[in-house]
Amino acid sequence: MGELDRLAMYQQMVRIRQYESRIMQEYHADKSPAWDIGAGLIPGEMHLAAGQEPAAVGVCAHLKKGDAITAPHRPHHFALAHRVDMNKMTAEIYGRTTGLCKGKGGHMHLFDPENHFSCSGIIAQGLPVACGQAMAFQRKGTDHVAVAVTGEGAANQGAFHESLNLAAVWNLPVIFVIEDNDWAISVPKDASTAGASNADRAAGYGMPGVRVEDNDVEAVYEAAGAAIDRARAGDGPSLIEIHTLRLFGHFEGDAQAYRPELETVNERDPIPQYAAALQELGVLSEDQIASIQADADAEVDAAIEFAKSSPEPAPEDALLHVFA
Amino acid sequence: MANGATVGVIANPASSRDIRRIVARGPATTTNDKINSLARLMEGLAATGVKNVLSMSDAGGIAAGLAGIAAKASAMHWPNLDFVDQKITHSPDDTINAAKAMQDAGVDAIVVLGGDGTNRLLIGSTGSIPVASISTGTNNAYPRRDEPTVVGFAAGLLATGHIDSAACTYRAKTLTINAGDISLPALVDIAVVTGDRIASGAVWDADSLQEVFLCFAEPDAVGLSSIGGRLQPVSRRNPHGLRIRTDATSPRRVTVPIAPGLVRDLGITAVTALPPGETVAINADSGVISVDGERSLRFTADTPVTVTLQHDGPVVLDVPRAMHEAALPTTTTKGEDTHG
Numbered sequence: 001m002g003e004l005d006r007l008a009m010y011q012q013m014v015r016i017r018q019y020e021s022r023i024m025q026e027y028h029a030d031k032s033p034a035w036d037i038g039a040g041l042i043p044g045e046m047h048l049a050a051g052q053e054p055a056a057v058g059v060c061a062h063l064k065k066g067d068a069i070t071a072p073h074r075p076h077h078f079a080l081a082h083r084v085d086m087n088k089m090t091a092e093i094y095g096r097t098t099g100l101c102k103g104k105g106g107h108m109h110l111f112d113p114e115n116h117f118s119c120s121g122i123i124a125q126g127l128p129v130a131c132g133q134a135m136a137f138q139r140k141g142t143d144h145v146a147v148a149v150t151g152e153g154a155a156n157q158g159a160f161h162e163s164l165n166l167a168a169v170w171n172l173p174v175i176f177v178i179e180d181n182d183w184a185i186s187v188p189k190d191a192s193t194a195g196a197s198n199a200d201r202a203a204g205y206g207m208p209g210v211r212v213e214d215n216d217v218e219a220v221y222e223a224a225g226a227a228i229d230r231a232r233a234g235d236g237p238s239l240i241e242i243h244t245l246r247l248f249g250h251f252e253g254d255a256q257a258y259r260p261e262l263e264t265v266n267e268r269d270p271i272p273q274y275a276a277a278l279q280e281l282g283v284l285s286e287d288q289i290a291s292i293q294a295d296a297d298a299e300v301d302a303a304i305e306f307a308k309s310s311p312e313p314a315p316e317d318a319l320l321h322v323f324a
Numbered sequence: 325m326a327n328g329a330t331v332g333v334i335a336n337p338a339s340s341r342d343i344r345r346i347v348a349r350g351p352a353t354t355t356n357d358k359i360n361s362l363a364r365l366m367e368g369l370a371a372t373g374v375k376n377v378l379s380m381s382d383a384g385g386i387a388a389g390l391a392g393i394a395a396k397a398s399a400m401h402w403p404n405l406d407f408v409d410q411k412i413t414h415s416p417d418d419t420i421n422a423a424k425a426m427q428d429a430g431v432d433a434i435v436v437l438g439g440d441g442t443n444r445l446l447i448g449s450t451g452s453i454p455v456a457s458i459s460t461g462t463n464n465a466y467p468r469r470d471e472p473t474v475v476g477f478a479a480g481l482l483a484t485g486h487i488d489s490a491a492c493t494y495r496a497k498t499l500t501i502n503a504g505d506i507s508l509p510a511l512v513d514i515a516v517v518t519g520d521r522i523a524s525g526a527v528w529d530a531d532s533l534q535e536v537f538l539c540f541a542e543p544d545a546v547g548l549s550s551i552g553g554r555l556q557p558v559s560r561r562n563p564h565g566l567r568i569r570t571d572a573t574s575p576r577r578v579t580v581p582i583a584p585g586l587v588r589d590l591g592i593t594a595v596t597a598l599p600p601g602e603t604v605a606i607n608a609d610s611g612v613i614s615v616d617g618e619r620s621l622r623f624t625a626d627t628p629v630t631v632t633l634q635h636d637g638p639v640v641l642d643v644p645r646a647m648h649e650a651a652l653p654t655t656t657t658k659g660e661d662t663h664g
């Protein structure tokens with residue numbers, strides 16, 4: 001396991017949070033009428049991952065170039081933590097030609113072959129893909145790993161179980177990361193899931209399953225490090241379920257009327273908690289907090305500016321680079 | 325008492341899922357296994373005439389699962405099952421609050437399903453109520469591996485007054501670590517380890533160990549207390565505890581299971597008895613303290629850290645002894661020391 005770099009993890013979480021917060025602002029800025037998700041400069045649905053930064057940052061801290069991630073419909077935090085270029089990703093979200101998919105994918109379809117990053121709006125769809133990538137790594141004799149990220153709701157899909165089964169049978173270097181944010185849109189976990197923990201389900205497939213109860217980046221870091229080391233060493237798949245927090249709505253525009261614990265959401269925000277812990281440890285000062293925030297602001301503003309100033313695809317290109 | 329006996333039940337939904345599943349081949353106890361254990365416990369309690377069970381509430385599916393079975397026709401003979409009306413915080417407070425509510429309700433005995441960590445939470449919250457433990461956690465030295473049905477018999481026989489509490493209970497020892505204004509208790513072990521990481525809780529890195537304090541040390545244990553168990557066993561009822569200093573370079577070696585499936589060779593520099601009531605200073609001047617195998621507290625040279633052994637833990641129901649007490653006279657062999 002590599003050296004724990006607390007400051008780098010804090011910085012990455014702040015960067016992601018700033019990104020999600022600014023995309024939220026930009027998304028709503030010109031949505032008129034507000035219910036028309038096609039309106040405005042950012043067309044389509046928008047699922048933001050604010051509050052779930054510890055999952056992405058704690059896991060990706062152990063990944064190296066060439067390792068793969070498949071993310072679900074809520075992908076930005078894992079994309080940024082896995083070194084996907086912020087400018088190209090933002091341009092994609094704005095539907096511009098400079099985007100990762102030349103503006104044809106949008107926020108749920110960020111494909112970055114260089115960094116082996118992909119995501120999909122079809123929930124649990126990334127799990128079989130990650131198994132395929134892991135199988136390729138295994139057959140090539142590399143020590144690369146694939147990380148399949150999914151929500152706790154998607155863990156009730158058939159593809160989830162098929163993937164765990166196959167990964168165990170073939171001893172694949174894959175790590176299943178489940179972000180349990182208590183909700184699948186408006187459905188609470190206990191209304192959809194037999195068994196309270198997906199760590200239990202891992203046991204059924206003969207792979208280790210860990211549940212990280214606190215939305216704590218260092219606890220995620222330790223569990224993910226152990227699972228990733230294990231996969232690199234050829235010891236096979238693991239599952240890590242992270243009890244995390246959906247700070248915003250399921251999608252932008254979600255009034256969350258179904259959510260009884262809404263008023264306590266802000267006090268559970270993991271970033272101020274981590275900042276306080278690092279200050280107590282003496283590795284983060286007030287000045288650093290300010291400068292880390294300022295750097296994140298500038299980087300995100302520049303990416304949004306890059307996206308907005310990039311060209312839109314021409315109508316005659318509509319049928320280029322599409323399959324089906 | 326025989327007509328209205330009430331037993332409290334505490335089950336920790338979070339036990340048995342930490343990083344030791346990966347780093348140490350820790351076994352998994354699924355939520356459904358835990359519910360099944362409680363159902364077996366209920367059968368034992370029912371057999372002894374316990375009328376009421378007051379169970380902890382949780383959002384981890386255990387209370388809901390147990391209520392589901394209790395509603396079935398096959399469970400009509402169970403004691404009446406109620407749940408503590410408590411706010412779920414997803415934190416250790418849930419266990420502590422449940423125990424306090426049981427104390428207020430005047431239960432006759434409490435049964436705890438969990439590991440060392442879950443039992444540790446009950447220190448100071450169960451008063452003089454006898455507590456029986458069923459092991460589900462990972463690295464358990466404190467709860468024995470008794471079958472839940474039999475634990476139900478033992479707790480039920482005690483709660484209904486069929487057996488004498490004095491004959492089958494004793495006070496557990498505790499260790500308390502004091503660092504500045506922080507004070508943390510333990511039921512099995514306190515360890516001093518190097519480094520500054522506390523996030524993932526568990527201690528599995530043998531090289532990080534510096535010093536270990538033990539309430540008791542059984543030779544057949546797994547976990548940190550097995551170190552003492554190999555070197556100088558100390559029973560649960562012995563007034564003393566044990567203090568062990570380790571050093572990776574020491575020629576005095578001992579090979580122990582420091583977690584399930586994780587066997588390590590340690591260098592030992594000193595093993596001494598730890599007398600009760602005496603406050604001793606730890607050796608290191610910075611690092612992390614673990615209580616019952618969970619890294620819990622960082623300390624630096626600024627704060628003096630001390631450890632004290634006391635006989636003020638929960639009142640333990642010794643299940644084998646209770647069953648001996650209750651055995652029919654023709655078959656019993658009373659007085660065997662089940663806990664050494």
Ligand SMILES: Cc1ncc(C[n+]2csc(CCOP(=O)(O)OP(=O)(O)O)c2C)c(N)n1
Nearest residue numbers: 074121122123151152153154181183184185
């Ligand atoms: C196969 C499929 N079915 C249904 C949907 C609609 N849908 C989008 S997100 C979602 C809930 C996902 O919940 P969870 O997996 O917990 O992820 P979260 O949104 O909480 O991050 C559903 C049902 C979908 N995208 N794909």
Ligand SMILES: [Mg+2]
Nearest residue numbers: 151152183184
């Ligand atoms: Mg969810």
